[in-house]
Amino acid sequence: MELTTLEQHLLLAIIGLHPNAYGVSIQDYIKERTGREPSTGSIYASLDRLEEKGFVKSRQGEPTGERGGKRKLYFTVTASGQHTLRASLQALDALSHGTVLGAAI
Amino acid sequence: MKINTKRALFINMGNSQGVLIHEKGLFRFVECSATQQTSTELLRWPELIRAARALGANADGNTESEFLKLMFDLTFDSTFRDLLAEDKPPFDGQSVRLQNPPRIAEFLLISLSSLSHGDAMVGDLNERFADECKKFGRQRAVRLYWARTLRSLRPLLGRAVSKALKWAAVIAAARRLTGL
Numbered sequence: 001m002e003l004t005t006l007e008q009h010l011l012l013a014i015i016g017l018h019p020n021a022y023g024v025s026i027q028d029y030i031k032e033r034t035g036r037e038p039s040t041g042s043i044y045a046s047l048d049r050l051e052e053k054g055f056v057k058s059r060q061g062e063p064t065g066e067r068g069g070k071r072k073l074y075f076t077v078t079a080s081g082q083h084t085l086r087a088s089l090q091a092l093d094a095l096s097h098g099t100v101l102g103a104a105i
Numbered sequence: 106m107k108i109n110t111k112r113a114l115f116i117n118m119g120n121s122q123g124v125l126i127h128e129k130g131l132f133r134f135v136e137c138s139a140t141q142q143t144s145t146e147l148l149r150w151p152e153l154i155r156a157a158r159a160l161g162a163n164a165d166g167n168t169e170s171e172f173l174k175l176m177f178d179l180t181f182d183s184t185f186r187d188l189l190a191e192d193k194p195p196f197d198g199q200s201v202r203l204q205n206p207p208r209i210a211e212f213l214l215i216s217l218s219s220l221s222h223g224d225a226m227v228g229d230l231n232e233r234f235a236d237e238c239k240k241f242g243r244q245r246a247v248r249l250y251w252a253r254t255l256r257s258l259r260p261l262l263g264r265a266v267s268k269a270l271k272w273a274a275v276i277a278a279a280r281r282l283t284g285l
Contacts, residue, residue, distance in 0.1 A: 023229035040229055041214070041257025044222050045264035063228075066235040068206070070228025 003088045006038060006046050007055075011085045014056060014075050022061065022072040047075060055081030206234045207247055210254040217261040230254070 003011070013029040014021040023043060031037040050056045061072035077085070126133045131147040214230070215223040230253055237246035 023225060024232055027229075039256035039260060040226055040253055041217075042260035044218060044226050044257075045260040048218075048222060048264060060225075064232075066232055067228035068231040070224050070231060072228060073222065073225035 003084060004046070006042060007050060008085065008088055009034065009038070010043065010046055010050065011055065011077055011081055014077050015082075015085075018076060019074065021075045026075070050081065053080075054078060055084055206231050206250050207254075210251055214254060214257060214261070217258065217265055226257070 009030050010026060013026045017025050017029055023040060027037060027040065027043060047056060047058075051058060056075050056077055058073050058075050061074055063069045063071045124135045126135065131149060133145055133147050135142055135144040210230075211227050214226050217223075218226060230250055233253070234246050234250050237249055241249075
């Protein structure tokens with residue numbers, strides 16, 4: 001199963017932030033490391049797709065005052081998601097291997 | 106009514122003004138319009154919420170008064186809740202304008218996403234909004250909220266359309282199989 005670049009970033013962010021991966025923390029994590037901030041809508045649209053494929057699962061947190069009483073939604077990567085992510089990253093590695101870019105990395 | 110400004114919070118609700126008074130651990134709310142003042146008794150905070158409903162119903166024949174909306178908003182306002190937790194005269198004659206994010210933007214986001222995700226997404230934007238109100242002020246925070254909302258609409262719309270197309274394909278396949 002192919003993963004888009006954003007989906008790869010999201011899965012890596014969720015793993016890196018575990019167990020506190022929710023919308024705002026994921027967005028900040030990706031922005032700090034890539035220099036680009038994905039929109040909230042694109043994050044949730046991609047997470048919805050990933051959840052449908054069974055690569056992530058979500059659980060609701062507590063509502064807070066600063067969120068207007070809305071609950072956080074925490075995400076974790078499933079075993080299937082980790083497997084697919086690993087395969088995707090290995091494919092990238094295999095593609096870059098033997099190229100000038102691969103040597104530089 | 107004479108109001109001791111040390112224990113009063115003046116609140117601008119847009120169309121009217123109110124004063125929230127803190128006395129000996131209890132609260133009284135006075136709503137001031139051009140022609141009259143209406144006031145609750147001195148009550149504990151949860152009871153004041155209930156009184157807000159009755160005040161709204163008596164004043165306008167309408168249960169969703171500005172007063173009631175104010176009370177709900179204050180209940181979820183983190184600064185106000187911190188003041189309640191400290192249990193001391195919090196107001197000292199301060200004046201505050203409620204920092205509510207744009208409701209139309211919230212509605213757009215929720216209408217284009219699933220129930221749990223929509224709520225969480227709006228919560229994320231509200232969290233950013235609360236932070237930016239403190240850092241940059243309300244006006245800039247509202248502009249940033251709208252900018253984030255508009256950036257989010259296209260991917261959400263794309264996702265909603267692809268889900269709808271998938272269901273349309275499933276229904277079409279089912280019809281072909283069953284001959285309907």
